[in-house]
Amino acid sequence: MSASTPGFPTWVDLGTADLRDAQRFYTALFGWDVHYDGSYTTFLLNGRPVAGAGPLYDEGQPTAWSTYIATADADDVAARVAANGGKVLVAPFDVADQGRMAAFLDPGGAPFSVWQAYSMSGAALFDVPGALTWNELNTRDLAEARAFYGSVFGWAFRDSEMGGLPYLVAKLNETAICGLQPMPADLWPADVSPHWMVYFAVHDCDRTAAHAAALGGLVVYPPTSLPIGRYAVLEDPQGGMFAVLASNR
Incomplete structure (x- = not known):
């Protein structure tokens, strides 16, 4: 299976109160490099994407890591989440040409997201130090x-x-x-x-x-x-x- 196999945890990113300090901390801790496009940080290991980070958008939102699960159809997952007792926090939307994402709460209140890959398939490395x-x-x-x-x-x-x-x-x-x-x-x-x-x-x-x-x-x-x-x-x-x-x- 690859990172984009439906149902596979494919990506993680950090919503943080201090993006610059997060870049400092995680690059020093894991040996990551930073690609920053002006709004979103992609952390790279040996030149390959392994995680991301971005700012917080809601007042009072805590700094936290998010798990993204791969899907072939984010809209279909949103319907199944709602039908099975979960909550759609952010309805599916396109992230430029990179993919389509949505954010949810499961019935117990745990947040998670999905990623439908277009040009960006998810993390390129797993199960090696720093990934x-x-x-x-x-x-x-x-x-x-x-x-x-x-x-x-x-x-x-x-x-x-x-x-x-x-x-x-x-x-x-x-x-x-x-x-x-x-x-x-x-x-x-x-x-x-x-x-x-x-x-x-x-x-x-x-x-x-x-x-x-x-x-x-x-x-x-x-x-x-x-x-x-x-x-x-x-x-x-x-x-x-x-x-x-x-x-x-």
């Missing part, structure tokens, strides 16, 4: 999320567990593409909304976490070992939360 390696939904209602995303994108699911809690691995054509996990009330503060977390691959999780802190970021969840590798949850200086993973596979 996107995983996307994960944190939700208050796992069964509801399973039904919703299965209906909207045709995902199948493999039941698993992580840290003693249920964990769903979403699959397309037997390929694992993202994860869904619950947010138990005793582990997640009530003021943390359901959300999609983005994971970037790194060589060394501990070193990256320390570097993020030195650059003015915050280590939200310290480096921790999992069967698949070592990960940490970090926050940029504007409050944008993301995770890093040093895979052992």
Whole structure:
């Protein structure tokens, strides 16, 4: 599958309160280069697009990373989102000749977007240090999320567990593409909304976490070992939360 395969998480971008400082932070942290067209930043790794960033448009909107899921028909996804209990935040619209996008809330309130590729197919690199390696939904209602995303994108699911809690691995054509996990009330503060977390691959999780802190970021969840590798949850200086993973596979 490629980045533009329908149902595949294809792109992530950051809406930030300080675009210039975000450029400083992420280029230093991941070795990215910047292509800025006057309104939107494309982060490049070895000359290839891996993520984006832009300004916030609504007062009070928090700095946050967004996950985009590929589709062949953004308008059809919008109809299916509405029919399955989600909300259309931004109706499908064309982004020049690059593609067509739309933004939604799932039934649990987690925001996500879709990308229908024209000239821009999505990220050009995955699963290498400095590139996107995983996307994960944190939700208050796992069964509801399973039904919703299965209906909207045709995902199948493999039941698993992580840290003693249920964990769903979403699959397309037997390929694992993202994860869904619950947010138990005793582990997640009530003021943390359901959300999609983005994971970037790194060589060394501990070193990256320390570097993020030195650059003015915050280590939200310290480096921790999992069967698949070592990960940490970090926050940029504007409050944008993301995770890093040093895979052992």
